[in-house]
Amino acid sequence: MRRGLISWSRDEVPTSVLDRRVARFQEKIQAAKLDAVLVYTSFARPSAVAWLTHFVPYWNEALLVVQPGGAPVLLAAFSKRVHDWIRSVSHLGEVRSAPDLGRAAVNFLEERLPKASSIGVLELGALPWSVAEPIVKSRYGPALVDATGLYAAIRQPADEVEIRLARRAVTIAVQAFEKIPTSATRASELLSALERSARLDGAEEVLPRVAPDLRADATLCRLEGDALLGERYAVELSIAYKATWVRFTRCIATQAVPPSWRSAADRFVETVERLNEANLSLEPGKNAAWTLETCRGSPPLSIVATGETPPPSALPGGSLACLSLQLALDDGPWLRGEPLILGSRGQPSRLLI
Amino acid sequence: MSAIPGNPRAERRARLATAMADEGIDILVVAGNPWRSDYLRFAADITPVEGHAFAFIGRDGSARVIVEHPAEAARLRSEQTELDVRWSLSAIEETAIAIRELGRRRIALAPLAAVPYRLAMGPLVASIAQATALLDRLMLRKSPSEIDAIRRAAVLADQGYAVFRDAARVGRPEYALVAEVEAFLRSRGCPENFQILGSGGREVRGMHPPSERRLAPGDLVTTELTPCVDGYYAQICRTLVLGEPSTAQERAFAVYNEALEAGIAAVRPGASAGDVARAQNEVFRDHGLGDYVTSEYTRVRGHGLGLYVDGRPAVLEDVDLNLEPDMTLVVHPNTYHPEVGYFVHGDSVRVVPDGCEVLTRTPRRLFSVPTA
Numbered sequence: 001m002r003r004g005l006i007s008w009s010r011d012e013v014p015t016s017v018l019d020r021r022v023a024r025f026q027e028k029i030q031a032a033k034l035d036a037v038l039v040y041t042s043f044a045r046p047s048a049v050a051w052l053t054h055f056v057p058y059w060n061e062a063l064l065v066v067q068p069g070g071a072p073v074l075l076a077a078f079s080k081r082v083h084d085w086i087r088s089v090s091h092l093g094e095v096r097s098a099p100d101l102g103r104a105a106v107n108f109l110e111e112r113l114p115k116a117s118s119i120g121v122l123e124l125g126a127l128p129w130s131v132a133e134p135i136v137k138s139r140y141g142p143a144l145v146d147a148t149g150l151y152a153a154i155r156q157p158a159d160e161v162e163i164r165l166a167r168r169a170v171t172i173a174v175q176a177f178e179k180i181p182t183s184a185t186r187a188s189e190l191l192s193a194l195e196r197s198a199r200l201d202g203a204e205e206v207l208p209r210v211a212p213d214l215r216a217d218a219t220l221c222r223l224e225g226d227a228l229l230g231e232r233y234a235v236e237l238s239i240a241y242k243a244t245w246v247r248f249t250r251c252i253a254t255q256a257v258p259p260s261w262r263s264a265a266d267r268f269v270e271t272v273e274r275l276n277e278a279n280l281s282l283e284p285g286k287n288a289a290w291t292l293e294t295c296r297g298s299p300p301l302s303i304v305a306t307g308e309t310p311p312p313s314a315l316p317g318g319s320l321a322c323l324s325l326q327l328a329l330d331d332g333p334w335l336r337g338e339p340l341i342l343g344s345r346g347q348p349s350r351l352l353i
Numbered sequence: 354m355s356a357i358p359g360n361p362r363a364e365r366r367a368r369l370a371t372a373m374a375d376e377g378i379d380i381l382v383v384a385g386n387p388w389r390s391d392y393l394r395f396a397a398d399i400t401p402v403e404g405h406a407f408a409f410i411g412r413d414g415s416a417r418v419i420v421e422h423p424a425e426a427a428r429l430r431s432e433q434t435e436l437d438v439r440w441s442l443s444a445i446e447e448t449a450i451a452i453r454e455l456g457r458r459r460i461a462l463a464p465l466a467a468v469p470y471r472l473a474m475g476p477l478v479a480s481i482a483q484a485t486a487l488l489d490r491l492m493l494r495k496s497p498s499e500i501d502a503i504r505r506a507a508v509l510a511d512q513g514y515a516v517f518r519d520a521a522r523v524g525r526p527e528y529a530l531v532a533e534v535e536a537f538l539r540s541r542g543c544p545e546n547f548q549i550l551g552s553g554g555r556e557v558r559g560m561h562p563p564s565e566r567r568l569a570p571g572d573l574v575t576t577e578l579t580p581c582v583d584g585y586y587a588q589i590c591r592t593l594v595l596g597e598p599s600t601a602q603e604r605a606f607a608v609y610n611e612a613l614e615a616g617i618a619a620v621r622p623g624a625s626a627g628d629v630a631r632a633q634n635e636v637f638r639d640h641g642l643g644d645y646v647t648s649e650y651t652r653v654r655g656h657g658l659g660l661y662v663d664g665r666p667a668v669l670e671d672v673d674l675n676l677e678p679d680m681t682l683v684v685h686p687n688t689y690h691p692e693v694g695y696f697v698h699g700d701s702v703r704v705v706p707d708g709c710e711v712l713t714r715t716p717r718r719l720f721s722v723p724t725a
Contacts, residue, residue, distance in 0.1 A: 001547040001662065003535070005528035006562040044388035058562040059547065059662070061388075079652040081559040081689075125445055125471035126405065128389075129481060132470040188542050196536030200529055207402060209428070219431040220424060222402055224583060225542040291423065299404060303442055306423060324424075 055090035120147030157318025249337030317344025590699030
């Protein structure tokens with residue numbers, strides 16, 4: 001569950017920016033002749049609602065109703081007492097109590113859109129059945145259409161506000177890595193140091209994965225319990241700051257940094273520079289595995305392209321993305337991941353920091 | 354409850370296989386995601402960190418999993434080498450295809466809270482309610498190894514609260530307290546914790562994720578701290594004062610403590626969740642605070658604990674689910690008090706044949722933290 005700092009600074013994310021995002025979405029809604037679009041949010045899928053309104057559910061679920069005009073309305077399965085908090089951290093029209101989210105959506109549509117003929121749902125196929133069933137069984141069931149493409153069309157490239165938040169998130173990650181004790185022998189020691197640093201720096205969420213002994217296995221694990229650290233290990237931090245997620249991965253050597261890692265780091269940078277909106281099929285060299293991810297729906301990060309699944313989907317220059325690369329070097333595996341701004345056609349991508 | 358003590362994965366799988374056989378289910382398809390990972394953890398012993406995940410559980414004990422991300426697939430293979438794990442950018446569609454390929458076998462889909470629309474619109478929609486109920490029943494009463502995990506989580510809850518208390522100092526922002534608790538829990542190998550808090554006085558109506566508000570002298574600082582061990586949650590709720598408690602704060606504490614004790618005394622096999630709620634609420638009514646046990650001021654008087662942080666049963670007066678041995682729950686008369694603001698007080702318990710065993714051990718006190 002989300003348990004780091006959740007707050008809204010109007011300096012960091014001005015209301016005008018949120019209004020502009022909603023207005024762009026509403027233009028698409030109007031063009032598609034939809035009467036409304038429902039956007040689901042939960043701990044697992046918070047990003048679309050957060051991008052439009054700055055609301056992040058620390059637990060529980062909600063549905064955002066975006067109509068062709070007017071401020072979005074949040075139907076929230078939270079207790080009514082939490083509404084003041086919701087309003088304090090987000091930019092919304094009305095907030096309604098909705099313990100039964102699907103039923104509340106039907107009631108809302110009947111009240112506001114009795115003659116609605118077309119209701120869009122972001123990622124309709126993924127909507128939880130507990131929420132979808134009452135809507136499907138209502139007279140709006142036949143009116144449901146998937147609105148995923150409408151939203152994805154406006155989601156990237158990233159605006160300056162989002163890039164600043166991402167830069168802050170990656171700075172939190174870098175500073176957290178600096179707090180790893182050089183004497184750490186167990187994963188619990190480094191995870192404790194990372195969590196403390198990142199959360200004291202204002203991270204909204206920290207999801208670490210660790211490969212505790214790179215010589216034995218490069219798989220990044222979600223540890224329950226503890227593990228001994230090898231001489232070489234890797235850590236991936238997925239960090240959210242004000243609902244903006246980045247992934248940051250580094251290998252750590254407790255002895256001298258192997259020379260092979262320096263040339264691998266150069267390859268990473270060269271790979272980033274070759275990447276642009278017209279070239280998402282990376283060729284970082286032999287024995288490489290990679291993923292390029294971005295946010296363009298409700299999941300914090302979704303895959304755009306990987307080394308295993310061509311062809312990649314399109315992503316415009318200026319998009320905020322995260323590249324994760326794993327190389328099988330002669331002296332063992334090596335991992336790196338960082339956020340970047342995707343280059344336009346013919347232009348190199350830029351690492352965020 | 355189990356013939357395979359000490360191995361929660363095998364224990365749960367055996368119970369599930371028996372239940373599937375009883376209900377004539379050959380394959381159970383269990384959906385999950387990072388928000389609702391509890392059913393997947395029960396059925397396949399996996400906890401998704403990102404994206405959708407679907408487990409195909411055979412009555413013969415076989416299991417295969419479809420996830421959305423290659424890193425998730427690699428992780429799950431590493432955690433359970435015997436597990437057949439695939440990944441697909443269209444995990445939902447892949448799952449629909451895999452279900453079709455199962456042919457005429459008896460297949461069920463669960464749970465209601467995580468099955469996506471795309472799968473529910475297929476031929477298995479009628480199975481969702483029954484299969485969800487099957488899993489809910491199995492997850493209600495805990496096996497010895499499940500109890501052991503909750504017991505260990507309760508120890509962490511107590512230790513985590515001590516860290517929270519030490520971190521609560523005038524001038525510190527709320528989020529710094531959570532940072533200290535999270536760092537502690539990580540140092541103990543605990544990957545997950547649900548925690549909300551509140552700070553201030555009469556204006557505080559509930560708890561929330563930590564904000565930038567800095568603690569001030571005289572504040573009541575509340576928290577609900579819920580660490581997770583091997584997937585199982587235990588919860589503690591306590592309230593502290595920055596400085597010496599006022600008479601009103603002491604008086605309020607006495608009411609909440611009386612209510613908590615009454616609630617815990619009501620936990621026994623055969624009592625309903627409603628009885629436990631009523632026992633707590635009667636104390637408030639007796640003190641003229643009956644308005645504050647309504648939904649205007651509070652949500653529940655406790656809830657089940659297990660693989661989900663807010664499980665069944667909800668402890669509310671109108672919930673008639675009867676308690677049975679080895680159910681686990683938190684009893685918490687948390688609500689607003691008109692004189693001092695939002696106040697929390699709660700302990701995790703396990704139902705035993707003659708009553709209940711209290712799992713959290715932190716003293717039931719209104720803690721006072723020095724302001725200097």
